[in-house]
Amino acid sequence: GQNIDQPTEMTATEGAIVQINCTYQTSGFNGLFWYQQHAGEAPTFLSYNVLDGLEEKGRFSSFLSRSKGYSYLLLKELQMKDSASYLCAVTLNRDDKIIFGKGTRLHILP
Amino acid sequence: NAGVTQTPKFRILKIGQSMTLQCTQDMNHNYMYWYRQDPGMGLKLIYYSVGAGITDKGEVPNGYNVSRSTTEDFPLRLELAAPSQTSVYFCASGEQGASNQPQHFGDGTRLSIL
Numbered sequence: 584g585q586n587i588d589q590p591t592e593m594t595a596t597e598g599a600i601v602q603i604n605c606t607y608q609t610s611g612f613n614g615l616f617w618y619q620q621h622a623g624e625a626p627t628f629l630s631y632n633v634l635d636g637l638e639e640k641g642r643f644s645s646f647l648s649r650s651k652g653y654s655y656l657l658l659k660e661l662q663m664k665d666s667a668s669y670l671c672a673v674t675l676n677r678d679d680k681i682i683f684g685k686g687t688r689l690h691i692l693p
Numbered sequence: 694n695a696g697v698t699q700t701p702k703f704r705i706l707k708i709g710q711s712m713t714l715q716c717t718q719d720m721n722h723n724y725m726y727w728y729r730q731d732p733g734m735g736l737k738l739i740y741y742s743v744g745a746g747i748t749d750k751g752e753v754p755n756g757y758n759v760s761r762s763t764t765e766d767f768p769l770r771l772e773l774a775a776p777s778q779t780s781v782y783f784c785a786s787g788e789q790g791a792s793n794q795p796q797h798f799g800d801g802t803r804l805s806i807l
Contacts, residue, residue, distance in 0.1 A: 628795035670735060679743055683735035
């Protein structure tokens, strides 16, 4: 079967750095998405990794290790508006679907 | 830019009633998806479509039906509403399937079955 694990909740302080981990066990792994979802809103796309390594986009970076079945999302210079859920999602080869993890709820303290 | 539009935004149904959740997109995407999201949970795929006239079951299709007569529209039908179908429903669309293109989500329909 397919399995995606990420922490349920995390807390960090405004201005700090936080790393949200995601591990997956899948057959036919293709790539990995990170989405942000504010409470009561729709998910929005943050990043996509298909090759090993780090992808940087402003304050957000995403890392992938295909051999370890592991990814993380790194958020720098945290702002209060970063309080949200972060969803890790995996795509498979020759498949039109995405498998979502349960999401990590991030709380930012002033 | 409308993107993906879902209606209604909120609905309360009685057990056994039927309803259709509407979803339309104006991006000419071939791929469309219906998800449900229960509190504290991730998104679970109900049905998806890779083009007009083609639909496929996802992870949790029981109790739902879909149709895709046009590229733009992908309605989700609940025939006999049950309390277990209380959830937030999201419709999404994408250009080339899930593999390397992000999905664009609608704002969701919050459905309560009482």
